[in-house]
Amino acid sequence: MAESSQLPYLLRATRGEVLERPPVWMMRQAGRYMKAYRDLRERYPSFRQRSEQTDIAVEISLQPFRAFAPDGVILFSDILTSLPGIGINFDIVESKGPIIDPPIRSQSQIDQLHLIEPEESLPFIKEILQTLRQEVGNSAAVLGFVGAPWTLAAYAIEGKSCKDYTLIKRMAFCEPKMLHKFLDQLGDAIALYARYQINSGAQVIQMFDSLAGQLSPRDYETFALPYQQRVVQQVKTAHPNTPFILYINGSAGLLERMPQTGVDIVSIDWTVDIAEARHRLGRNVGVQGNIDPGVLFGSKELIKSRILDTICQAGNRGHILNLGHGVLQKTPEENVAFFFETAKNVDKLLAVTA
Numbered sequence: 001m002a003e004s005s006q007l008p009y010l011l012r013a014t015r016g017e018v019l020e021r022p023p024v025w026m027m028r029q030a031g032r033y034m035k036a037y038r039d040l041r042e043r044y045p046s047f048r049q050r051s052e053q054t055d056i057a058v059e060i061s062l063q064p065f066r067a068f069a070p071d072g073v074i075l076f077s078d079i080l081t082s083l084p085g086i087g088i089n090f091d092i093v094e095s096k097g098p099i100i101d102p103p104i105r106s107q108s109q110i111d112q113l114h115l116i117e118p119e120e121s122l123p124f125i126k127e128i129l130q131t132l133r134q135e136v137g138n139s140a141a142v143l144g145f146v147g148a149p150w151t152l153a154a155y156a157i158e159g160k161s162c163k164d165y166t167l168i169k170r171m172a173f174c175e176p177k178m179l180h181k182f183l184d185q186l187g188d189a190i191a192l193y194a195r196y197q198i199n200s201g202a203q204v205i206q207m208f209d210s211l212a213g214q215l216s217p218r219d220y221e222t223f224a225l226p227y228q229q230r231v232v233q234q235v236k237t238a239h240p241n242t243p244f245i246l247y248i249n250g251s252a253g254l255l256e257r258m259p260q261t262g263v264d265i266v267s268i269d270w271t272v273d274i275a276e277a278r279h280r281l282g283r284n285v286g287v288q289g290n291i292d293p294g295v296l297f298g299s300k301e302l303i304k305s306r307i308l309d310t311i312c313q314a315g316n317r318g319h320i321l322n323l324g325h326g327v328l329q330k331t332p333e334e335n336v337a338f339f340f341e342t343a344k345n346v347d348k349l350l351a352v353t354a
């Protein structure tokens with residue numbers, strides 16, 4: 001199929017083609033474990049500048065692409081980047097993480113939020129994605145991403161990263177109407193933002209509901225799943241052929257429910273066996289993952305054997321090789337290079353062992 005071989009390799013996997021090796025990229029593949037990123041961060045200490053000034057964000061997105069030739073290039077940004085577009089301010093502070101100030105705690109604050117107009121509030125996203133498509137061509141797929149309503153609401157309400165999520169849970173259990181209103185608004189904004197990313201050149205969308213694994217299955221069904229569905233449905237109505245990936249950290253208790261969102265691919269963490277996960281997810285969705293990011297602190301032998309094991313367990317269709325969460329800050333860069341090199345030559349390794 002001449003036409004299909006022109007497609008970025010990652011997109012062939014999302015179409016369900018049988019492949020010799022799975023496509024590979026890494027969540028958080030741009031960032032602090034890379035010396036090139038740390039050097040650039042010294043010159044531009046503000047995260048918002050790094051992610052919102054087109055030339056810098058493009059450069060950072062391309063650092064791992066040039067170094068490791070992954071099959072996917074994700075734009076350098078954050079799940080919080082869309083929040084100012086609806087009237088919520090944020091910053092990312094060194095060694096503290098995200099800060100939302102003032103946090104969203106009342107109905108009147110929620111009533112004051114406005115609809116997102118991505119062309120107005122996020123013009124740099126279009127420039128970044130368009131430039132990435134030009135730079136990358138067909139050598140990799142360009143991925144856009146968004147946060148899901150529950151996770152964005154958790155940051156907005158708590159005001160920062162935290163352990164127990166007591167403030168959003170108190171709102172969920174004491175003032176559910178207020179939280180549902182907020183989740184509704186976030187859902188519509190996120191869907192519009194994802195559509196804007198696709199119109200700007202994103203070839204795949206990954207939605208991070210990183211914190212939805214903090215919910216019991218019944219509360220997931222009330223506060224996260226319907227809003228994931230709402231985003232997916234709105235995006236799919238406008239862009240039925242753009243593959244949609246959903247990631248939840250700690251999703252092992254939720255796997256059977258996740259395909260109900262309508263996504264094409266579920267991205268799983270390492271606490272579940274990938275063959276079992278595929279069985280539980282059913283035939284209609286692909287899977288992404290699921291190597292423990294901690295494995296990249298191990299020996300090259302270990303890294304190779306975990307790659308081979310994961311690929312064999314996942315099967316040769318509908319699998320994108322990835323970590324089970326973002327690459328960790330202190331990861332040796334040469335191990336990331338080895339991971340990609342091994343994963344991209346795995347068809348040869350498998351032929352030898354066969």
Ligand code: CP3
Pocket residue numbers: 026027028029030031032047074075076077078079080092093094095096097098145161208210249326
């Ligand atoms: O993959 C990529 O290269 C794109 C990069 C990316 C960032 N944030 C850049 C970033 C992606 C995909 C995100 C998504 C994101 N942001 C998530 C979902 C993924 C996940 O990890 O579950 C979440 C929960 C956030 C919120 C957020 N932003 C956190 C928890 C932090 C880390 C705080 C810290 O200091 O460790 C951030 C900041 C952030 N976003 C950094 C990067 C590279 C680190 C700050 C820096 O480099 O100065």
